Every structure is written in C-alpha cells, then in structure tokens.
Amino acid sequence: MHVVEVGANARYQKEFIQFPVRLYRNDTCWIRPLDTDVEEVFDPARNKRFEHGECVRYLLLNEKQETIGRIAVFVDHEIANLDNDQPTGGCGFFECINDQSAAFMLFDAAKKWLLSKGMEAMDGPINFGDRDRWWGLLVDGFDREPNYCMPYTKTYYIPFFENYGFKDYFKQFTFGIPTTWAKLVDMSQAVKERAQRIYQNPDYSFRTIDKNQLPQAAEQFRHIYNAAWGGHSGVKEMSAEQAQVLMQKLKPVIDEKIIYFAYYQDEPVAFFVCLPELNQIFKHINGKLNLIGKLKFLWHVLLKTNHKAFGVVFGVAPEHQGKGVEAAIALRMPHEADHNPNFQYTELEMNWVGDFNPIMVRFVSQLGSKIVKTHVTYRYLFDQTKLFKRCPVIGRRK
Known part of the structure; x- marks a missing residue:
C-alpha cells in the first residue's frame, strides 16, 4: 500500500469521487452526493477558505494500483487558533476499506502534512x-438515509478513529420531529402552552418568506443570526455579503412555505429556516446534475414526491429568548400543517444540534422529538501526553 497526493492528476481526482460509489454499492441507505458539491470544496475558485487556508487530498492505493482509501487534510490559518489550546487543522472526506492499517496510513499522511504547517492537533472528519x-462521523442511525451534504459512513470507521487516538470532541444530534400536532405525543405540555401564548399575543406575528424579496429576508436573517449566535465560542458573525450569497445559493431549492420568521411589533426577532430534504430527490440522480439530472430533479419537484423537510438553522434574538418564542417558531410547521390538509411534508429532521449546546438539546427534546442520528466530531492531539479537553459549552462569550 502507498499514499499518493491527488493534486492536479485528473485520474486521481476522478478516483476521489468514484471510490465511495464502489465502497457503498451494497449500502441501501447511502445516497451518492452530487459530484459538484464535493468538487467545490477543493476548488479555490469556489471555496473561499482557500483565501486563508490550504488543503491537500490523498488516495491510498494497493499493489494493483487500485484505490482502497481517501482523505482530505486542510488548515484554515484564520481559525486554527480560535478557541483552541493549540493550533488545530482538520481532516475529512475519509473513506477506506475495512483494514485498520490502511486507515492508519491515511491518518499518518494527514498528521504529517499538518505538522509541516505548524499544527498540533487535527479534528475530523470535518469539512474544509x-x-x-460534511461534518462528523456517523455513530448511530445507520438505518436512516443521510440528509443533504451530511455524512453517511461505515460502522467500522468508529474503531479506526478511536484506536488511532482520536477522542470525542463533541457530538451532533439529528432529531426527528412529527409535523402534526396530533403526533407530538411526547411534547412537553409547558412548551406547548408557551407556544400557544405567543400565537395568541397580537404583538407577535409569523410569516413565511417571499422569493421576490430575498435580499430583505437575507438581511433580517443576518440581523437575528448575529444577535443570537454571533460572539459565541467558535461562531463568527455573518456579514451582509455572506447573508446575501447564502440566500441566493439557497434560492433554487427554497420552499417558501417552510422558512419562518417571527416578528414582534413588525420587528424581526426569530427565524427557523427549513428546506426540502434534497437527498430525497438527489438519490434518483446518481450524483450527476447534468441535463438529465436537472430534468429528473424538476420532475420530482413538480410532482412533490418529497415529503421530508429538515431544519437548517434556528435563532431567536436574545431579548426574546425564554418567553416562548423559541417554541412558537420551532413548532410553526406542525401549526401550519394542522391548518392545511394538503401540507406536503410529513417528516421533519433537525439536522445539527451539538451536545455543547445543552440548552438547545433539552429544548428540542421537549418538542416531542427523538434523536434519530448521532455524529461525532473527533479531535486528535499530536502530543498524546497533553490534556484533552472537549468542546466548551456554548454560551461563553469571547
């Protein structure tokens, strides 16, 4: 076995995409990512992380020159020291045959490169x-299909990471939430009552977005996001340009009916951005968003074959937290569904709730949800004698 750098080699670049297709061919829950979604991560013209970061990709080949593993390794110099006790890089897009020695060769290659960049630790598997x-290793929920751009990985990867010396830095939970009030049998009565009080308060109103007014929605989103999350450990404030770019990027897949804003006396105070779960459509496209792929996508959208949505991001302005607004905005989809017998979505997943945010974990649990998937973000300290620390609990200001 030997490791090769992908670099500009066209065959290696193709193998980086194709290897998982062969590896997961018998995994019925695995959904092939769009080739373009993976490729853009490693394209300096499309990924702004290259402005202050570096990235390399490796393949592991056997004696027959067949690909048996892959990994990407990267460092973002702007955040390598942010909220860390040591400069920390990352590895991701790890895939490998069921051979621990092969996995360790890929981890060794990643470690060696990061050491050359002055790093003292690596997180993984994460995204550049x-x-x-593309964040985290799946450790529970292998019987469910992955959400769009979220990892579905092999069960045997867990001992690979842990035997090498990676430790659990934080967990990411995916919660499943019923989309009708009738099915919310496990919901806390107190949460339900708080939500109902907000719905009955004339000072509060709820609206979905209008695609024709996306710039206005983007600015409202940014304002709430920065108030709710900006300044928390590991979270950077969002610029106006970033918000506009994000909203334009989402525009082709937005369903206006499931992006909710809450207003207090007509001032935006909360949002819950949900999207159609695109993998329920992309699983029919086989990774290729070419002309045929686009026609298939349009066909499924027009026929409304997808009945699954996922929550992307949620936020409440600090001055309205603890008043029931959190419950009211999070339960807006079941509220709307109960008033619309033809509501398209029968399943909702909250896609990314970190265990470093116990308040959010507890809150989402009280909505009547259940954890349906768990991912782990690992950290490996190059100096194994150094004290390992898990991710700080959110809420600490810089």
Missing part, C-alpha cells in the same frame, strides 16, 4: 468549510 456540511 462551514459546519453545516
């Missing part, structure tokens, strides 16, 4: 980009 994509 934002946390909402």
